[in-house]
Amino acid sequence: MTGEIPRTLQLLWEEPRRPAARGLSRERIVAAAVEIADSDGLGALSMSRLAERLGSAPMSLYRHVANKDELLTFMLDAAPGPPPELPPDGWRPALEVWARALRGVYYAHPWILQVTAGRPPLDPGQLSWLDSGLSAMDGTSLSHAQRFEVLMTVLNFVRGEAQIGAVLMSGEPEGDYAALIAHFVRPDRLPALAAASDAGVFTPGPDDAGDSFAFGLTRILDGVNVLLTE
Structure with missing residues:
Protein backbone atom coordinates (compact mmCIF):
# COMPACT_ATOMS: atom_id res chain seq x y z
CA MET A 1 0.00 0.00 0.00
CA ALA A 79 -20.82 0.50 19.38
CA PRO A 80 -22.08 -2.35 17.15
CA GLY A 81 -20.60 -5.02 19.39
CA PRO A 82 -19.84 -8.48 17.99
CA PRO A 83 -21.87 -9.77 15.04
CA PRO A 84 -24.64 -12.27 15.78
CA GLU A 85 -24.16 -16.00 15.90
CA LEU A 86 -25.57 -17.26 12.61
CA PRO A 87 -27.77 -20.35 12.39
CA PRO A 88 -26.14 -23.30 10.61
CA ASP A 89 -29.18 -24.31 8.57
CA GLY A 90 -28.52 -22.47 5.32
CA TRP A 91 -27.64 -19.12 3.78
CA ARG A 92 -31.14 -17.65 3.92
CA PRO A 93 -31.85 -17.87 7.67
CA ALA A 94 -28.25 -16.82 8.30
CA LEU A 95 -28.56 -13.68 6.17
CA GLU A 96 -31.91 -12.86 7.74
CA VAL A 97 -30.47 -13.10 11.26
CA TRP A 98 -27.54 -10.93 10.17
CA ALA A 99 -29.79 -8.30 8.58
CA ARG A 100 -32.12 -8.09 11.57
CA ALA A 101 -29.19 -7.79 13.96
CA LEU A 102 -27.69 -4.98 11.88
CA ARG A 103 -31.06 -3.21 11.85
CA GLY A 104 -31.05 -3.46 15.64
CA VAL A 105 -27.62 -1.79 15.74
CA TYR A 106 -28.83 1.12 13.58
CA TYR A 107 -31.97 1.64 15.67
CA ALA A 108 -29.98 1.50 18.91
CA HIS A 109 -27.27 3.84 17.58
CA PRO A 110 -28.83 5.96 14.78
CA TRP A 111 -25.82 8.28 14.76
CA ILE A 112 -23.85 5.46 13.10
CA LEU A 113 -25.82 6.08 9.90
CA GLN A 114 -24.70 9.71 9.95
CA VAL A 115 -21.04 9.03 10.64
CA THR A 116 -20.65 6.17 8.15
CA ALA A 117 -22.33 7.89 5.19
CA GLY A 118 -19.83 7.65 2.33
CA ARG A 119 -17.19 6.25 4.67
CA PRO A 120 -16.13 2.65 3.89
CA PRO A 121 -15.26 0.77 7.09
CA LEU A 122 -11.68 -0.03 8.02
CA ASP A 123 -11.96 -0.67 11.75
CA PRO A 124 -12.03 -4.26 13.05
CA GLY A 125 -15.46 -3.88 14.66
CA GLN A 126 -17.34 -3.00 11.47
CA LEU A 127 -15.27 -5.31 9.30
CA SER A 128 -16.14 -8.22 11.58
CA TRP A 129 -19.79 -7.62 10.67
CA LEU A 130 -18.97 -7.68 6.96
CA ASP A 131 -17.00 -10.87 7.44
CA SER A 132 -19.95 -12.42 9.28
CA GLY A 133 -22.38 -11.45 6.52
CA LEU A 134 -20.17 -12.93 3.84
CA SER A 135 -19.76 -16.12 5.85
CA ALA A 136 -23.54 -16.56 5.75
CA MET A 137 -23.14 -17.55 2.09
CA ASP A 138 -20.41 -20.11 2.64
CA GLY A 139 -21.22 -23.30 0.78
CA THR A 140 -23.34 -21.60 -1.90
CA SER A 141 -22.45 -21.60 -5.57
CA LEU A 142 -22.08 -17.83 -5.60
CA SER A 143 -18.70 -16.40 -6.52
CA HIS A 144 -16.93 -14.19 -4.01
CA ALA A 145 -17.88 -11.15 -6.11
CA GLN A 146 -21.55 -12.21 -6.14
CA ARG A 147 -21.54 -12.81 -2.39
CA PHE A 148 -20.18 -9.33 -1.83
CA GLU A 149 -22.82 -7.77 -4.10
CA VAL A 150 -25.58 -9.69 -2.32
CA LEU A 151 -24.32 -8.51 1.04
CA MET A 152 -24.09 -4.90 -0.16
CA THR A 153 -27.68 -5.12 -1.43
CA VAL A 154 -28.90 -6.40 1.93
CA LEU A 155 -26.77 -3.89 3.86
CA ASN A 156 -27.99 -0.91 1.81
CA PHE A 157 -31.60 -2.02 2.24
CA VAL A 158 -31.14 -2.24 6.01
CA ARG A 159 -29.43 1.17 6.08
CA GLY A 160 -32.17 2.77 3.99
CA GLU A 161 -34.98 1.38 6.14
CA ALA A 162 -33.24 2.37 9.35
CA GLN A 163 -32.38 5.82 8.00
CA ILE A 164 -36.08 6.61 7.78
CA GLY A 165 -37.31 4.53 10.69
CA ALA A 166 -34.74 5.70 13.22
CA VAL A 167 -35.24 9.35 12.27
CA LEU A 168 -39.01 9.06 12.58
CA MET A 169 -38.62 7.44 15.98
CA SER A 170 -36.27 10.11 17.31
CA GLY A 171 -37.59 13.20 15.56
CA GLU A 172 -40.98 14.43 14.45
CA PRO A 173 -43.89 12.12 15.34
CA GLU A 174 -45.03 9.99 12.43
CA GLY A 175 -48.47 11.54 12.56
CA ASP A 176 -47.05 15.01 11.86
CA TYR A 177 -45.35 13.76 8.69
CA ALA A 178 -48.56 12.07 7.56
CA ALA A 179 -50.52 15.25 8.24
CA LEU A 180 -48.06 17.35 6.24
CA ILE A 181 -48.20 14.93 3.31
CA ALA A 182 -52.01 14.97 3.40
CA HIS A 183 -51.99 18.76 3.54
CA PHE A 184 -49.62 19.44 0.65
CA VAL A 185 -50.10 16.50 -1.71
CA ARG A 186 -53.02 16.90 -4.10
CA PRO A 187 -54.30 14.38 -6.69
CA ASP A 188 -54.07 16.91 -9.54
CA ARG A 189 -50.35 17.39 -8.95
CA LEU A 190 -49.05 14.12 -7.45
CA PRO A 191 -51.80 11.56 -8.07
CA ALA A 192 -49.94 8.38 -7.12
CA LEU A 193 -48.60 9.89 -3.89
CA ALA A 194 -52.03 11.29 -3.03
CA ALA A 195 -53.57 7.85 -3.47
CA ALA A 196 -50.91 6.33 -1.22
CA SER A 197 -51.60 8.99 1.41
CA ASP A 198 -55.35 8.36 1.24
CA ALA A 199 -54.66 4.65 1.72
CA GLY A 200 -52.86 5.39 5.00
CA VAL A 201 -49.35 4.53 3.85
CA PHE A 202 -47.86 7.42 5.83
CA THR A 203 -49.74 6.68 9.06
CA PRO A 204 -48.35 3.26 9.97
CA GLY A 205 -49.43 1.29 13.01
CA PRO A 206 -47.03 0.11 15.73
CA ASP A 207 -46.12 -3.09 13.87
CA ASP A 208 -45.96 -1.69 10.35
CA ALA A 209 -42.25 -0.79 10.44
CA GLY A 210 -41.33 -4.38 11.18
CA ASP A 211 -43.78 -5.66 8.59
CA SER A 212 -42.35 -3.32 5.96
CA PHE A 213 -38.82 -4.43 6.77
CA ALA A 214 -39.80 -8.10 6.58
CA PHE A 215 -41.52 -7.53 3.22
CA GLY A 216 -38.47 -5.87 1.68
CA LEU A 217 -35.95 -8.33 3.10
CA THR A 218 -38.03 -11.30 1.91
CA ARG A 219 -38.16 -9.91 -1.63
CA ILE A 220 -34.38 -9.45 -1.68
CA LEU A 221 -33.72 -12.96 -0.40
CA ASP A 222 -36.21 -14.33 -2.91
CA GLY A 223 -34.12 -12.69 -5.63
CA VAL A 224 -30.93 -14.26 -4.27
CA ASN A 225 -32.67 -17.64 -4.31
CA VAL A 226 -33.52 -17.15 -7.99
CA LEU A 227 -29.85 -16.38 -8.67
CA LEU A 228 -28.84 -19.58 -6.93
CA THR A 229 -31.29 -21.74 -8.88
CA GLU A 230 -30.61 -20.36 -12.36
Whole structure:
Protein backbone atom coordinates (compact mmCIF):
# COMPACT_ATOMS: atom_id res chain seq x y z
CA MET A 1 0.00 0.00 0.00
CA THR A 2 1.02 3.63 -0.40
CA GLY A 3 0.89 6.24 2.32
CA GLU A 4 1.06 6.04 6.07
CA ILE A 5 -1.48 4.02 8.04
CA PRO A 6 -3.54 6.39 10.23
CA ARG A 7 -2.74 6.28 13.93
CA THR A 8 -6.36 5.44 14.79
CA LEU A 9 -6.32 2.25 12.72
CA GLN A 10 -2.95 1.24 14.09
CA LEU A 11 -4.35 1.49 17.61
CA LEU A 12 -7.49 -0.47 16.77
CA TRP A 13 -5.75 -3.27 14.88
CA GLU A 14 -2.47 -3.58 16.75
CA GLU A 15 -3.42 -2.96 20.39
CA PRO A 16 -5.19 -5.82 22.18
CA ARG A 17 -8.65 -5.06 23.53
CA ARG A 18 -8.52 -4.45 27.25
CA PRO A 19 -11.18 -4.52 29.96
CA ALA A 20 -12.31 -1.06 31.03
CA ALA A 21 -10.10 0.33 33.76
CA ARG A 22 -11.39 2.16 36.82
CA GLY A 23 -9.46 5.29 35.93
CA LEU A 24 -9.72 7.29 32.75
CA SER A 25 -9.08 5.09 29.72
CA ARG A 26 -9.87 5.02 26.03
CA GLU A 27 -12.50 2.35 26.66
CA ARG A 28 -14.30 4.46 29.28
CA ILE A 29 -14.13 7.55 27.10
CA VAL A 30 -15.59 5.72 24.11
CA ALA A 31 -18.35 4.10 26.18
CA ALA A 32 -19.39 7.48 27.59
CA ALA A 33 -19.31 9.07 24.14
CA VAL A 34 -21.58 6.33 22.78
CA GLU A 35 -24.01 6.92 25.65
CA ILE A 36 -24.21 10.64 24.87
CA ALA A 37 -24.67 10.09 21.13
CA ASP A 38 -27.33 7.44 21.76
CA SER A 39 -29.37 9.55 24.16
CA ASP A 40 -28.96 13.07 22.77
CA GLY A 41 -27.65 12.72 19.23
CA LEU A 42 -24.28 13.28 17.66
CA GLY A 43 -24.65 17.06 17.77
CA ALA A 44 -24.66 16.93 21.57
CA LEU A 45 -21.30 15.18 21.72
CA SER A 46 -18.35 17.42 22.50
CA MET A 47 -15.07 16.85 24.25
CA SER A 48 -16.09 19.26 27.02
CA ARG A 49 -19.40 17.50 27.67
CA LEU A 50 -17.65 14.15 27.53
CA ALA A 51 -15.13 15.33 30.13
CA GLU A 52 -17.97 16.53 32.33
CA ARG A 53 -19.69 13.14 32.06
CA LEU A 54 -16.48 11.40 33.10
CA GLY A 55 -15.66 13.88 35.86
CA SER A 56 -12.39 14.78 34.19
CA ALA A 57 -10.63 17.81 32.80
CA PRO A 58 -11.11 18.15 29.01
CA MET A 59 -7.36 18.09 28.36
CA SER A 60 -7.10 14.74 30.15
CA LEU A 61 -9.13 13.14 27.34
CA TYR A 62 -6.47 13.99 24.78
CA ARG A 63 -4.00 11.64 26.44
CA HIS A 64 -6.24 8.81 25.21
CA VAL A 65 -8.01 10.25 22.14
CA ALA A 66 -6.26 12.58 19.73
CA ASN A 67 -9.35 14.48 18.54
CA LYS A 68 -13.07 14.11 17.89
CA ASP A 69 -12.57 12.43 14.49
CA GLU A 70 -10.49 9.74 16.15
CA LEU A 71 -13.11 9.40 18.86
CA LEU A 72 -15.81 8.81 16.22
CA THR A 73 -13.74 6.03 14.65
CA PHE A 74 -13.31 4.39 18.06
CA MET A 75 -17.07 4.71 18.62
CA LEU A 76 -17.87 3.10 15.26
CA ASP A 77 -15.60 0.22 16.16
CA ALA A 78 -17.11 -0.34 19.60
CA ALA A 79 -20.82 0.50 19.38
CA PRO A 80 -22.08 -2.35 17.15
CA GLY A 81 -20.60 -5.02 19.39
CA PRO A 82 -19.84 -8.48 17.99
CA PRO A 83 -21.87 -9.77 15.04
CA PRO A 84 -24.64 -12.27 15.78
CA GLU A 85 -24.16 -16.00 15.90
CA LEU A 86 -25.57 -17.26 12.61
CA PRO A 87 -27.77 -20.35 12.39
CA PRO A 88 -26.14 -23.30 10.61
CA ASP A 89 -29.18 -24.31 8.57
CA GLY A 90 -28.52 -22.47 5.32
CA TRP A 91 -27.64 -19.12 3.78
CA ARG A 92 -31.14 -17.65 3.92
CA PRO A 93 -31.85 -17.87 7.67
CA ALA A 94 -28.25 -16.82 8.30
CA LEU A 95 -28.56 -13.68 6.17
CA GLU A 96 -31.91 -12.86 7.74
CA VAL A 97 -30.47 -13.10 11.26
CA TRP A 98 -27.54 -10.93 10.17
CA ALA A 99 -29.79 -8.30 8.58
CA ARG A 100 -32.12 -8.09 11.57
CA ALA A 101 -29.19 -7.79 13.96
CA LEU A 102 -27.69 -4.98 11.88
CA ARG A 103 -31.06 -3.21 11.85
CA GLY A 104 -31.05 -3.46 15.64
CA VAL A 105 -27.62 -1.79 15.74
CA TYR A 106 -28.83 1.12 13.58
CA TYR A 107 -31.97 1.64 15.67
CA ALA A 108 -29.98 1.50 18.91
CA HIS A 109 -27.27 3.84 17.58
CA PRO A 110 -28.83 5.96 14.78
CA TRP A 111 -25.82 8.28 14.76
CA ILE A 112 -23.85 5.46 13.10
CA LEU A 113 -25.82 6.08 9.90
CA GLN A 114 -24.70 9.71 9.95
CA VAL A 115 -21.04 9.03 10.64
CA THR A 116 -20.65 6.17 8.15
CA ALA A 117 -22.33 7.89 5.19
CA GLY A 118 -19.83 7.65 2.33
CA ARG A 119 -17.19 6.25 4.67
CA PRO A 120 -16.13 2.65 3.89
CA PRO A 121 -15.26 0.77 7.09
CA LEU A 122 -11.68 -0.03 8.02
CA ASP A 123 -11.96 -0.67 11.75
CA PRO A 124 -12.03 -4.26 13.05
CA GLY A 125 -15.46 -3.88 14.66
CA GLN A 126 -17.34 -3.00 11.47
CA LEU A 127 -15.27 -5.31 9.30
CA SER A 128 -16.14 -8.22 11.58
CA TRP A 129 -19.79 -7.62 10.67
CA LEU A 130 -18.97 -7.68 6.96
CA ASP A 131 -17.00 -10.87 7.44
CA SER A 132 -19.95 -12.42 9.28
CA GLY A 133 -22.38 -11.45 6.52
CA LEU A 134 -20.17 -12.93 3.84
CA SER A 135 -19.76 -16.12 5.85
CA ALA A 136 -23.54 -16.56 5.75
CA MET A 137 -23.14 -17.55 2.09
CA ASP A 138 -20.41 -20.11 2.64
CA GLY A 139 -21.22 -23.30 0.78
CA THR A 140 -23.34 -21.60 -1.90
CA SER A 141 -22.45 -21.60 -5.57
CA LEU A 142 -22.08 -17.83 -5.60
CA SER A 143 -18.70 -16.40 -6.52
CA HIS A 144 -16.93 -14.19 -4.01
CA ALA A 145 -17.88 -11.15 -6.11
CA GLN A 146 -21.55 -12.21 -6.14
CA ARG A 147 -21.54 -12.81 -2.39
CA PHE A 148 -20.18 -9.33 -1.83
CA GLU A 149 -22.82 -7.77 -4.10
CA VAL A 150 -25.58 -9.69 -2.32
CA LEU A 151 -24.32 -8.51 1.04
CA MET A 152 -24.09 -4.90 -0.16
CA THR A 153 -27.68 -5.12 -1.43
CA VAL A 154 -28.90 -6.40 1.93
CA LEU A 155 -26.77 -3.89 3.86
CA ASN A 156 -27.99 -0.91 1.81
CA PHE A 157 -31.60 -2.02 2.24
CA VAL A 158 -31.14 -2.24 6.01
CA ARG A 159 -29.43 1.17 6.08
CA GLY A 160 -32.17 2.77 3.99
CA GLU A 161 -34.98 1.38 6.14
CA ALA A 162 -33.24 2.37 9.35
CA GLN A 163 -32.38 5.82 8.00
CA ILE A 164 -36.08 6.61 7.78
CA GLY A 165 -37.31 4.53 10.69
CA ALA A 166 -34.74 5.70 13.22
CA VAL A 167 -35.24 9.35 12.27
CA LEU A 168 -39.01 9.06 12.58
CA MET A 169 -38.62 7.44 15.98
CA SER A 170 -36.27 10.11 17.31
CA GLY A 171 -37.59 13.20 15.56
CA GLU A 172 -40.98 14.43 14.45
CA PRO A 173 -43.89 12.12 15.34
CA GLU A 174 -45.03 9.99 12.43
CA GLY A 175 -48.47 11.54 12.56
CA ASP A 176 -47.05 15.01 11.86
CA TYR A 177 -45.35 13.76 8.69
CA ALA A 178 -48.56 12.07 7.56
CA ALA A 179 -50.52 15.25 8.24
CA LEU A 180 -48.06 17.35 6.24
CA ILE A 181 -48.20 14.93 3.31
CA ALA A 182 -52.01 14.97 3.40
CA HIS A 183 -51.99 18.76 3.54
CA PHE A 184 -49.62 19.44 0.65
CA VAL A 185 -50.10 16.50 -1.71
CA ARG A 186 -53.02 16.90 -4.10
CA PRO A 187 -54.30 14.38 -6.69
CA ASP A 188 -54.07 16.91 -9.54
CA ARG A 189 -50.35 17.39 -8.95
CA LEU A 190 -49.05 14.12 -7.45
CA PRO A 191 -51.80 11.56 -8.07
CA ALA A 192 -49.94 8.38 -7.12
CA LEU A 193 -48.60 9.89 -3.89
CA ALA A 194 -52.03 11.29 -3.03
CA ALA A 195 -53.57 7.85 -3.47
CA ALA A 196 -50.91 6.33 -1.22
CA SER A 197 -51.60 8.99 1.41
CA ASP A 198 -55.35 8.36 1.24
CA ALA A 199 -54.66 4.65 1.72
CA GLY A 200 -52.86 5.39 5.00
CA VAL A 201 -49.35 4.53 3.85
CA PHE A 202 -47.86 7.42 5.83
CA THR A 203 -49.74 6.68 9.06
CA PRO A 204 -48.35 3.26 9.97
CA GLY A 205 -49.43 1.29 13.01
CA PRO A 206 -47.03 0.11 15.73
CA ASP A 207 -46.12 -3.09 13.87
CA ASP A 208 -45.96 -1.69 10.35
CA ALA A 209 -42.25 -0.79 10.44
CA GLY A 210 -41.33 -4.38 11.18
CA ASP A 211 -43.78 -5.66 8.59
CA SER A 212 -42.35 -3.32 5.96
CA PHE A 213 -38.82 -4.43 6.77
CA ALA A 214 -39.80 -8.10 6.58
CA PHE A 215 -41.52 -7.53 3.22
CA GLY A 216 -38.47 -5.87 1.68
CA LEU A 217 -35.95 -8.33 3.10
CA THR A 218 -38.03 -11.30 1.91
CA ARG A 219 -38.16 -9.91 -1.63
CA ILE A 220 -34.38 -9.45 -1.68
CA LEU A 221 -33.72 -12.96 -0.40
CA ASP A 222 -36.21 -14.33 -2.91
CA GLY A 223 -34.12 -12.69 -5.63
CA VAL A 224 -30.93 -14.26 -4.27
CA ASN A 225 -32.67 -17.64 -4.31
CA VAL A 226 -33.52 -17.15 -7.99
CA LEU A 227 -29.85 -16.38 -8.67
CA LEU A 228 -28.84 -19.58 -6.93
CA THR A 229 -31.29 -21.74 -8.88
CA GLU A 230 -30.61 -20.36 -12.36
